Amino acid sequence: MIKELCSDAIEIVDPPREGYQLTLKIDFSKIPREKDPEKVMTQISSVQAIILSSQLKEMLENVNSQVMYQGMYKPMKLVYHPREPFYVIKQPRKITAVFPMRFKEPSDVIIATAFFQELVDVGSSEKWAKAPPCTWSPIPPPELQGEPLEDLTTNGGFVSFDISSRHVEGKKLDKTVWGLLNFYAYVKTHVKCTKGFTQRRMQKRLESLVEVLHKEKQEQDKDVKRVKENVGSKQVQKQVRFPRSAMLKQRCREFAKKIKQIRFRIKIRGFGHFRRRWLKIPKFSSPMKYTKLE
Numbered sequence: 226m227i228k229e230l231c232s233d234a235i236e237i238v239d240p241p242r243e244g245y246q247l248t249l250k251i252d253f254s255k256i257p258r259e260k261d262p263e264k265v266m267t268q269i270s271s272v273q274a275i276i277l278s279s280q281l282k283e284m285l286e287n288v289n290s291q292v293m294y295q296g297m298y299k300p301m302k303l304v305y306h307p308r309e310p311f312y313v314i315k316q317p318r319k320i321t322a323v324f325p326m327r328f329k330e331p332s333d334v335i336i337a338t339a340f341f342q343e344l345v346d347v348g349s350s351e352k353w354a355k356a357p358p359c360t361w362s363p364i365p366p367p368e369l370q371g372e373p374l375e376d377l378t379t380n381g382g383f384v385s386f387d388i389s390s391r392h393v394e395g396k397k398l399d400k401t402v403w404g405l406l407n408f409y410a411y412v413k414t415h416v417k418c419t420k421g422f423t424q425r426r427m428q429k430r431l432e433s434l435v436e437v438l439h440k441e442k443q444e445q446d447k448d449v450k451r452v453k454e455n456v457g458s459k460q461v462q463k464q465v466r467f468p469r470s471a472m473l474k475q476r477c478r479e480f481a482k483k484i485k486q487i488r489f490r491i492k493i494r495g496f497g498h499f500r501r502r503w504l505k506i507p508k509f510s511s512p513m514k515y516t517k518l519e
Contacts (some may be wrong), residue, residue, distance in 0.1 A: 239344050247276060281405060288320050314368045321387055325376060325377065326339075327381060340412070342361065345359050345361050347416045
């Protein structure tokens with residue numbers, strides 16, 4: 226199949242690079258000009274998906290086997306997206322696919338965790354009983370014991386799907402393979418769309434709050450303007466009624482009145498009558514008369 230794409234430009238490296246099942250060496254200068262380069266590159270890039278899908282198809286087709294296995298098989302590591310491997314574990318009468326989930330931002334972890342929990346709840350309902358059972362765990366499942374630590378170090382937990390024979394009957398086989406290979410892309414798309422939706426809602430809410438504050442400020446400005454106009458009209462009326470000279474005379478009178486209150490003694494109402502009646506000094510008549518000397 227690979228040679229049929231472009232035998233002159235593609236070379237299969239033997240042995241493949243460590244950790245990989247197939248290594249291709251491509252010489253872009255040898256791609257024929259009569260062929261569409263973009264189409265050739267698209268076909269070459271689909272080789273990985275074709276190989277992985279063929280492996281998955283072979284394993285899923287054998288899930289119908291009636292042979293009972295002792296224990297479980299060693300997990301098979303598949304890498305469809307760079308730095309996003311997932312494991313396929315063959316067990317009696319079912320195949321388990323385990324996806325270690327990693328995210329760069331803490332907000333992505335929160336959104337994805339909520340999505341996984343919702344996926345588990347929906348999958349356990351009667352409406353979706355025919356779908357592959359889904360489980361999520363923050364720790365690695367026991368089936369991955371002994372795998373490299375770097376593959377088991379995640380911040381989003383582990384999502385597992387149990388594939389049985391009813392999930393690979395007829396046309397369901399291709400859909401199941403496609404769903405497993407693109408599960409990472411599906412989760413990333415969901416997280417991205419959720420963040421975009423949340424940001425749009427927050428922006429819309431912020432705009433509505435700003436609009437309310439703007440209206441409130443306009444109403445306050447109108448009230449202040451009305452108060453200033455009323456105060457200005459009262460001041461004009463006072464100035465018309467009391468000219469400047471009259472206001473100065475009135476202030477002078479008030480100032481003089483205060484000075485008089487300070488200089489004069491304190492007057493008590495009724496004290497004069499009390500003084501004339503009780504504090505009157507009696508007059509004494511003397512038999513001796515004095516003659517005024519000149």
